[in-house]
Amino acid sequence: MATVIINGQEIELDDDERLNAIQAAARVDEEIPHYCWHPGLSVVASCRMCLIETGRKDPESGEVSMMPKLVPGCQTPATDGTVIVTDSDKVKKARAQVEEDLLINHPIDCPICDKAGECRLQDYYFEHGQADRRADLKPYTSRRRSLGDTVTLFVDRCIMCSRCVRFTREVTGTAELYVEGRGSSEEINVFPGFPLENKMSGNVVDLCPVGALGDKDFLYQQRVWFMKSHDGVCAGCSTGCSIEVDENQDHVYRLKPRENPHVNQWWMCDEGRYGFHHIHAEERLAGPAKLDDDALVNADWTRLPSELNEKFTAAESVAGVISPHLTVEEAYLLAKYLRSVDENAALVLGPVPSEGEDESFPNGFTIRAEKCPNRRGVQAVLEHFTGKVQTLDDLLPEIEAGKFDAVWVSGGYTNSDWVDETTAEQFASVKTLVVQDLFNSPLIQQADYRLPSAAFAEREGSYVNFADRLQSFRWAVRPPMGVRTEGSLLWQLLASSGMYNAAEVLAELSREIIYFAAAKDEVPAVGVDLKVNLLV
Amino acid sequence: MAEFEPVLLANIDRPESHTLAAYEATGGYSAVRRVLADMSPTQVVELVQESNLRGRGGAGFPTGLKWSFLPQDHPGPIYMCVNADESEPATFNNRILMEQDPHQLIEGAILACYATRATTAYIYLRYEYPHALARLQQAIDECYEKGYLGKNILGSEFSLDIYMHRGAAAYICGEETGLIESLEGKRAWPRIKPPFPAVKGLFQKPTVVNNVETLCCVKHIVDRGADWFKSIGVPADPENPRDAGSYGPKLYCVSGHVNKPGCYEAPLGLTVRELIENQGGGVWKGRKCKAAVPGGISMGVLSADELDCPLDFSGPGKYGCLGLGTAAVTVVDDTVSMVDFLHNTTRFMAHESCGQCTPCREGTSWALSMLNRIKAGKGRLQDLELILEIGDSIGIIPGTTICGLSDGAAWPMKNAIRKFRDEFEEYIRKTNPDGCNETEPVQALQIIGVH
Numbered sequence: 008m009a010t011v012i013i014n015g016q017e018i019e020l021d022d023d024e025r026l027n028a029i030q031a032a033a034r035v036d037e038e039i040p041h042y043c044w045h046p047g048l049s050v051v052a053s054c055r056m057c058l059i060e061t062g063r064k065d066p067e068s069g070e071v072s073m074m075p076k077l078v079p080g081c082q083t084p085a086t087d088g089t090v091i092v093t094d095s096d097k098v099k100k101a102r103a104q105v106e107e108d109l110l111i112n113h114p115i116d117c118p119i120c121d122k123a124g125e126c127r128l129q130d131y132y133f134e135h136g137q138a139d140r141r142a143d144l145k146p147y148t149s150r151r152r153s154l155g156d157t158v159t160l161f162v163d164r165c166i167m168c169s170r171c172v173r174f175t176r177e178v179t180g181t182a183e184l185y186v187e188g189r190g191s192s193e194e195i196n197v198f199p200g201f202p203l204e205n206k207m208s209g210n211v212v213d214l215c216p217v218g219a220l221g222d223k224d225f226l227y228q229q230r231v232w233f234m235k236s237h238d239g240v241c242a243g244c245s246t247g248c249s250i251e252v253d254e255n256q257d258h259v260y261r262l263k264p265r266e267n268p269h270v271n272q273w274w275m276c277d278e279g280r281y282g283f284h285h286i287h288a289e290e291r292l293a294g295p296a297k298l299d300d301d302a303l304v305n306a307d308w309t310r311l312p313s314e315l316n317e318k319f320t321a322a323e324s325v326a327g328v329i330s331p332h333l334t335v336e337e338a339y340l341l342a343k344y345l346r347s348v349d350e351n352a353a354l355v356l357g358p359v360p361s362e363g364e365d366e367s368f369p370n371g372f373t374i375r376a377e378k379c380p381n382r383r384g385v386q387a388v389l390e391h392f393t394g395k396v397q398t399l400d401d402l403l404p405e406i407e408a409g410k411f412d413a414v415w416v417s418g419g420y421t422n423s424d425w426v427d428e429t430t431a432e433q434f435a436s437v438k439t440l441v442v443q444d445l446f447n448s449p450l451i452q453q454a455d456y457r458l459p460s461a462a463f464a465e466r467e468g469s470y471v472n473f474a475d476r477l478q479s480f481r482w483a484v485r486p487p488m489g490v491r492t493e494g495s496l497l498w499q500l501l502a503s504s505g506m507y508n509a510a511e512v513l514a515e516l517s518r519e520i521i522y523f524a525a526a527k528d529e530v531p532a533v534g535v536d537l538k539v540n541l542l543v
Numbered sequence: 544m545a546e547f548e549p550v551l552l553a554n555i556d557r558p559e560s561h562t563l564a565a566y567e568a569t570g571g572y573s574a575v576r577r578v579l580a581d582m583s584p585t586q587v588v589e590l591v592q593e594s595n596l597r598g599r600g601g602a603g604f605p606t607g608l609k610w611s612f613l614p615q616d617h618p619g620p621i622y623m624c625v626n627a628d629e630s631e632p633a634t635f636n637n638r639i640l641m642e643q644d645p646h647q648l649i650e651g652a653i654l655a656c657y658a659t660r661a662t663t664a665y666i667y668l669r670y671e672y673p674h675a676l677a678r679l680q681q682a683i684d685e686c687y688e689k690g691y692l693g694k695n696i697l698g699s700e701f702s703l704d705i706y707m708h709r710g711a712a713a714y715i716c717g718e719e720t721g722l723i724e725s726l727e728g729k730r731a732w733p734r735i736k737p738p739f740p741a742v743k744g745l746f747q748k749p750t751v752v753n754n755v756e757t758l759c760c761v762k763h764i765v766d767r768g769a770d771w772f773k774s775i776g777v778p779a780d781p782e783n784p785r786d787a788g789s790y791g792p793k794l795y796c797v798s799g800h801v802n803k804p805g806c807y808e809a810p811l812g813l814t815v816r817e818l819i820e821n822q823g824g825g826v827w828k829g830r831k832c833k834a835a836v837p838g839g840i841s842m843g844v845l846s847a848d849e850l851d852c853p854l855d856f857s858g859p860g861k862y863g864c865l866g867l868g869t870a871a872v873t874v875v876d877d878t879v880s881m882v883d884f885l886h887n888t889t890r891f892m893a894h895e896s897c898g899q900c901t902p903c904r905e906g907t908s909w910a911l912s913m914l915n916r917i918k919a920g921k922g923r924l925q926d927l928e929l930i931l932e933i934g935d936s937i938g939i940i941p942g943t944t945i946c947g948l949s950d951g952a953a954w955p956m957k958n959a960i961r962k963f964r965d966e967f968e969e970y971i972r973k974t975n976p977d978g979c980n981e982t983e984p985v986q987a988l989q990i991i992g993v994h
Contacts, residue, residue: 052735053899055943076942082735101943104936108905140984141929142909167898186730189713190896191908 009087012064012071013037014094020085029057031085032093039093040102040131042109042216043168044081047273047370048177052079054168056131058101059083060092077101099135106136112191113217114149114163122218124231128166151221154184154195155203157277158212158220162194165219171195171211178274180369181205195219206366206374209280210273213263222261224281229253229260237483238265238532240470242332242380242421242463243279246373247472249533250275252283252464252483259283259464259484267533269476276374285421285462286484291445292459294489306456308491312499315456316348318439322412325349328399330357332419333493334468335384335477335523336512340497341417342392347501353405354389355397356382357417358425375473380463384471387522387537399430409436417493418444419460426450443493461492468494468509469530471537477526478534479513547775549808550792551759555643561678563685566646572691574765575653579699587658591761594769595779595790600626600717600754601839601868602947603856605787606761610659612741613749622745623656623664624726624752628710628717630669631839632891634871636794637755639806641668641675644759645682649705651758653691654765656703659751664705667722670712680707714895718946719752720744721897732899733946760791776811777855789855789867796871797823800830800879812858816850818872830876834963838868840888841951843958844875863961865954881963882970885955886914892952903949906933910956922971925982927964930956 009020011031018034020026029039030046042054057080062073071090077097085091092098109128117123150162172184172195183203187196197203203211212222234253241248241262249267253260262283264275285291295306306314319325327345329338345352360378367373389396406414414437418425423446431449434440442454451457465486469479486492498507517527525537559565566572578587592607613621625648629637640648652664668676683705686692694702713731715721720734723745744750764772772791779788789811795818798804802824809822815835819825826832835845837852843864845852852862854870875884893907910933913926934956935941937949944950960967971979 050735051732051899052945053732053901055901058943074942076940078942079735101936104943105901108901108909111905111909142912166901167904186898188898190893190898191904193898193904 009085009089011085011087012090014092026085028059028061028080028083028085028089028091031089032080032091037093039080040127040135041081042127042166043170045170045214045273048170048173048214050081051169051173052082054105054166055079056102056105057081058105059098060095062090062092064088064090102131102135103137106131107141109166110136110140111142112163113166114161116149116164117218120161120164120218121221121226121231122164122215126218127216128218153202153223154197154220155208157208157223157281158203159223159226160195161219161221164217165195166217167193167195168216170214170216171220174211174214175203175205178210178368178370178372179205179207184211206276206278207274207368207372209277210264210275213273225261229255234260236263237464237481239464239480239483240380240478241275241279241282242470243276243282243378244375245377245380245382245473246271246375247380247470247476247478248275248279249478250279254464254484257484257487259286265532269533269536270472270474270478271372272370274372276372278374282421283462283464285445286464288446290447291462291487292447292451292457292490293487294459296457298455303457306458311456311458312496315441316500319345319348319413319415322349322439324351324353324411324413326353326355326402326406326411326414328355328357328402328414328416329385329389330417330419331359331379331382331385332357332421332463333385333417334381334466334509335388335471335516336468336509337417337466337493337497338381338385338388339512339516339520340494340501341415342388344497344500345415346392353397353402353411354393355399355402356385356389358399360420360425377473380470380472383473383475384469384477387471387520388516391520391522403430403433406437407433407435411437413437413439413441415441416443416450416454417460418442418448418450419462419493420444420446420448421462422446423448423451443496458496459486459490461486461490461494465490466492466494467507469513469526472534475537476534477523477530477537479509479526479530481509547792547808547810550763551640551647551756551794552644552806552808554647555639560643561645561682563646563682563689566644566650570766571646572650574762575650575657575691576697578654578657578765579697579701584658584660587654587765590769591658591764594764594772595788596757596760596764596772597787597789597856598754599756599760599793599869601631601841601866603787603789603867606753606757609741609753610655610751612739613659613751614742617660617749619660620663620748621659621661622748622750623652623659623661624719624722624745624750625652625664625666625758626717626719626722626752626754627666627668627672627675628722629672629755629869630714630717630895631841631869631871632888633798633836633873634796634839634869636796636806636869636871638672638675639794640755640759641672642678645675645679646686647759647762648679648755649682649686649691651760651762652705653696653703654761655751655753655758657701661751662702662704664703665708665726665745666705667708667710667716667726669716670710676707676709683707713897714891715897715946715948718948721946722752723750730897732897733948735945756794763792777853780857783857786857789857793854793870795822795854796869797874798871799835799874800827800832800876801825801874802827812853812855814851814853815845815872818854819850819874823872823874826874826876828876830878832874833877833879834875834881834884834959836871836873836875837862837864838866839871839951840873840891840955841948842866842868843954844884844962845958846962863958865950880970881959881966882914882917885959886911886918888955888959889914889952892948892955896948896952897946900944900949902937902943903952906937907949907952909933910952917967917971917974920974921978922975923981924968924971924979926971927960927967931960934960 041057248271443458721731
């Protein structure tokens with residue numbers, strides 16, 4: 008055990024903890040302000056905002072000897088006997104000076120800056136700065152230039168913390184960004200002809216503690232104080248990055264990575280980050296429809312459950328295609344429902360979208376080729392019901408042969424490419440075909456019941472990523488008018504009482520299926536490793 | 544005291560002094576022969592430690608002690624970097640050594656590498672010294688031919704390669720870790736310490752960085768012994784246990800408003816007045832000395848009353864200056880405005896600030912903008928307080944920056960304004976009689992443009 012003294016308060020650190028003063032102080036809710044330091048990047052100690060006083064307490068005599076000069080907290084290891092002082096006049100003065108220095112050449116264009124409201128320069132000015140501006144020597148400008156397809160640099164807002172530069176060198180290994188010039192005229196830049204175009208480029212915007220790096224996708228779309236953040240899980244690939252979904256009035260404006268040491272650390276890829284626009288695509292299926300004597304008519308959500316139930320109960324043999332876009336709860340409910348109407352119902356895994364190969368970055372972050380969030384979870388549910396997991400391809404000959412009277416195909420795919428005409432035609436002989444999907448597709452055209460599906464930010468439940476980590480999330484936005492989530496529909500089909508409750512389903516799952524046993528208690532924000540209870 | 548015989552500059556006036564033949568004619572490389580044959584590396588380190596040689600680059604860190612920080616029994620490689628990025632304004636002693644007597648430096652470097660067990664040395668030369676580059680390269684080539692460099696030097700087990708590296712004209716590359724970064728092909732942003740270069744330096748390997756003149760001294764210490772070295776200069780103050788003394792000969796540069804500017808060799812401890820009067824031939828044009836820089840502008844400034852300041856490692860500090868620095872004295876005569884002086888030094892430091900640490904990057908440029916305004920006749924008395932506040936707060940001594948560049952920027956501000964306050968105030972009152980007492984913030988000039 009190491010004892011560290013922070014502003015007179017002693018805290019204990021475990022022997023294997025390697026914390027710097029900033030992290031140690033955070034343990035007692037003492038924020039040491041900082042710009043350049045980031046836990047995921049190398050320490051440069053250059054912004055000097057985290058200056059503190061430090062010393063050492065002699066374990067024998069208890070005497071404290073302080074260092075005469077200020078030191079950066081990011082560079083000060085918290086070891087046994089380290090004394091950290093963050094609230095002395097000397098420290099406060101140094102912070103005020105750094106804050107004043109940073110604002111000398113800053114345009115202070117907060118009213119038109121996207122970062123306003125979540126800007127460290129702003130926050131620290133109020134918290135640690137001095138009221139008077141003593142240096143009004145330069146006309147304000149706010150030049151900007153494009154660094155690549157995703158990011159715009161507002162040159163004069165930059166405080167030269169070099170986080171973005173270090174990110175491209177240390178995390179992606181692409182090193183597009185560099186510092187140009189010297190002294191107060193230095194700027195972040197890219198080499199001509201070599202724009203910022205790595206697949207994780209959006210992270211530099213999150214890293215930027217001020218408004219210098221603007222996300223072109225988000226630029227001028229929404230003020231941050233109007234948005235609410237919801238913990239979510241990215242549905243872009245089977246890595247399943249922890250994310251925050253920022254929305255205002257049921258409109259998603261951006262996704263940001265949420266720290267999760269087990270999955271994505273602090274990062275997410277651009278594909279996931281910008282891959283939410285299908286939520287608000289105009290082409291989304293807008294309301295349930297059904298074929299009534301070959302005429303397409305609007306269906307009514309209130310009558311649908313009983314109508315569908317009649318058809319499926321009447322059917323002699325039933326099949327279900329369970330999409331890897333469903334949550335484990337939805338997959339479980341669907342399987343459970345179909346097995347309740349036909350105890351021999353065929354259950355198969357829906358097509359698993361895949362693109363290219365897994366792509367890893369030097370720090371280990373990987374973008375997976377499997378472009379769906381929950382193949383692993385759905386597979387585990389299917390294993391429970393069917394033993395060996397079959398895919399849609401395995402079932403198609405039987406479907407084509409007319410073996411099934413009623414087939415339920417769940418979708419939730421982010422485009423309509425997942426099923427082609429030939430496959431769709433094989434469903435022609437099915438008497439009752441239910442398809443619930445986001446977009447119009449050849450299969451939807453075949454369906455008797457064409458149900459709109461929910462997008463990932465509208466769902467509630469859990470995904471299991473490639474490494475058997477289950478992460479639960481709540482919905483961030485409500486589905487558009489006329490759309491209901493799979494979960495709520497299935498909930499009703501199973502005649503459960505009240506509203507759809509994913510937590511209740513997960514509790515049942517964890518009791519029923521050994522694979523999910525680790526999820527029996529409340530799932531923490533970083534998820535739970537389902538492998539812990541398995542002898543593998 | 545007997546007439547001092549130049550040691551470091553002994554050969555520079557000989558014909559063809561830069562050639563190997565001329566150097567060997569005066570006993571050159573005999574030290575290398577003897578050391579390789581008779582001494583172990585540890586003995587050389589001990590000899591240099593015993594001589595109390597302190598680094599000539601500016602900070603005056605004991606050289607032998609620096610070498611002793613290298614990890615023992617390191618599998619290598621260990622690197623030696625010769626700091627020849629002589630960029631301190633008014634300093635040119637290394638230049639003379641490299642141009643007129645390059646072999647002296649190379650011999651010193653070989654000895655130092657032997658002592659530190661370095662097998663590769665880089666001479667980091669400032670961009671503006673093309674002549675020195677040519678001379679050094681020629682000298683290195685001669686040494687390879689003669690077997691003083693390369694594999695198994697003079698039949699011994701010791702091998703050494705020396706490479707020339709030309710900088711790209713940045714002051715910050717003279718800072719030892721800035722130099723290392725630059726050698727690695729990176730932007731010369733000084734590193735945070737620890738780790739120190741002796742543990743993790745160039746290419747993450749143990750590294751020693753020594754100044755040109757320091758290495759030249761090493762050659763003479765090996766030649767003549769530690770006692771000879773300690774017989775020259777100023778002994779350590781017995782009252783002050785932290786004083787390591789100022790021993791040995793030193794090259795003094797004197798420039799500015801003197802009759803005979805140049806580089807002169809003298810024992811450490813010469814006073815500024817002696818240097819100006821004896822070596823420098825007095826202030827030019829019969830004028831009076833108003834101020835003098837003790838050791839490159841980053842060390843601050845001495846007023847006319849302080850010219851008895853001894854130029855040894857502890858002397859300038861007693862007069863409010865930062866230190867001995869490079870012992871390059873610049874004389875300012877009584878026609879010069881101290882406002883101009885400070886403006887010029889600040890402009891240099893703001894221009895050369897590497898831009899890594901906020902207080903230095905913004906502080907130096909802010910001070911410069913204020914000095915620009917003062918010079919433009921819009922100065923306020925309050926500005927002096929602001930400049931002093933910047934000067935008091937930036938630097939490695941208060942702990943607000945990574946390297947010492949900003950201490951070098953701070954000292955001229957503090958010294959010039961504190962020692963010549965009347966002149967600054969008078970200038971501001973005279974040029975801005977209506978607004979000099981104004982204390983309200985300066986109006987913002989222009990509202991931002993539209994995106």
